Amino acid sequence: MFNDQHPAAHLLVRENKKDDPDYVSLSVRPGEVQLTAGEFGTAPVYLVAVGDVLYGSWDLVDLRPYLRTDRLVPRVVARTLTRQHRYTADTLFEGVYRLTERATAVFNAAGLSVHYPEPAEHVLEPRTLRPGIDPVDIFDSLLTRAVADAPTVTGHVGVELSGGADSANVALSVHAHDFPRVHSFGLLMGGPVGTAQRDRRAAILERCGFRDTEIPAPQHPPFVPGGVRSLRQPHDPAGAFYQEAFDVLRDQAAARQCEVMFTGTGGDEINAHHSRTDTRLPAPPSVPWLGKRSADALGDVDQALAPMPVLPLPSLIGFGMHNPGFLRRGIWPVSPLAHPRIVRFMEQLPHEHKRGKAMFRTRLRRAGLPRSVAEPAEPENFLAVMESGLRSFGLPALDEMLRGSLLVDLGYVDGKALGQAKVHAEGAPTVPDLLCDVLALEVGLRTLT
Secondary structure (H helix, E strand, O other): OEEOOOOOEEEEOOOOOOOOOOOEEEEEEOOEEEEEEOOOOOOOEEEEEEOOEEEEEOOHHHHHHHOOOOOEOHHHHHHHHOOOOOOEOOOOEOOEEEEOOOOEEEEEOOEEEEEOOOOOOOOOOOOOOOOOOOHHHHHHHHHHHHHHOOOOOOOEEEEEOOOOHHHHHHHHHHHHHOOOEEEEEEEEOOHHHHHHHHHHHHHHHHHHOOEEEEEEHHHOOOOOOOOOOOOOOOOOOOOOOOHHHHHHHHHHHHHOOOOEEEOOOOHHHHHOOOOOOOOOOOOOOOOOOEOHHHHHHHHHOOOOEOOOOOOOHHHHHHHHHHHHHHHOOOOEEEOHHHOHHHHHHHHHOOHHHHHHHHHHHHHHHHOOOOHHHHOOOOOOOOHHHHHHHHHHHHHHHHHHHHHOOHHHHOOOEOHHHHHHHHHHHHHOOOOOOHHHHHHHHHHHHHHOO
16 A cells, blocks of 8 residues: 655566566655556556555455445446456446556546556558468467566466367477476366366377376356355455366465466467457347346446557456466466467468467477367367356355345346346256356455445
8 A cells, every 4th residue: 555655666566577568567756656557467456545545456355445335336337247348447346446458547636547558559450471481480489488488486387278279389388498397287177078178188298298187177166165156255256257166276276386377368369360440349148137227337338448458358358357366376377378479470470370270270280289189179168067056056046146135236136037037047958157147246246345
């Protein structure tokens, strides 16, 4: 925390190496405090001003004394309930702000304000490769360099290894760097999908030689007893759906003293075929239990957005959901596929090398991995885990919510419509996964009261 009585100073929260975009700088001068974020946004900083004191943390729960669940930001609630997530300084709570990438927060006698940067420049169209250039070799070099930049002292690192093309490519670069000790961690699905996933991971592990830990995801679905939501432990209400399963993975990584965790975040985004000049968001899902206050705020969901960032938007939003959990355990998360140098390279790459992750898969084949790894017939997903959690534990928790709800009382959710949806879900073959959004938000808010 800081106030205007501190002497002049300039601090760098994390060492800012030359051309390292992953930092937050802090300047303290008489009468003013300034914080500026780098391009990466690995650990989003949350800020709130109380009187002449500025409080800040990468963990929203640290600001719990200043979070008012009766003073929510309607457009953020509407975004959360309708899956229209946006990258912005807004948070769910009035007066609490997120320091977005390259933004500057200023705190002085006039209060706290967040100033957005200019939109980042991007390559608008792919370019033609020079004759004789092999993009796989360039990608290999860039990715291995991004891995080598990880801030580790002991060289004890972890790798999220799902068995998909993204994490497999990261794993190859981690292996090439020859860290003193590498542990891999995988959330394994159930059924035939999980069996194929286990086989893919086994092939990668044979190639890389990591010490591996498997975590059965079906045992840790949303709302499972003993998880953060079931125990009502304070947490960010906008956290990831599968926080319970990832919490187990993070605990395992901490137990093995991993300083850094490499993830495959960003692979989907940098391979996507899209236009920088004609982007259209998909239509939001229909949410029948929206209350009047949420419905009235739907027209504002695109207000006060941060400008075009350097990294892909979904990656930055994902960092905010997943990374605080690692930081809470003393682990620095690194997503090398989302490094600005790789983002820039992929923007220039002709589409045929990105379509279906063609270049990623070619690199895996060249590394000697079998076709089942490079081109899996059925990649893993969490849908069955979501269904199990909602069916077994979510619907009973929904009963409790219907007996007394912050969101209903504040007008953000229509309690009658939600009750009807719950009755319908009990008899339906599949529980609508949109129920997870409203239930996770309600439970998360209650833990902060």
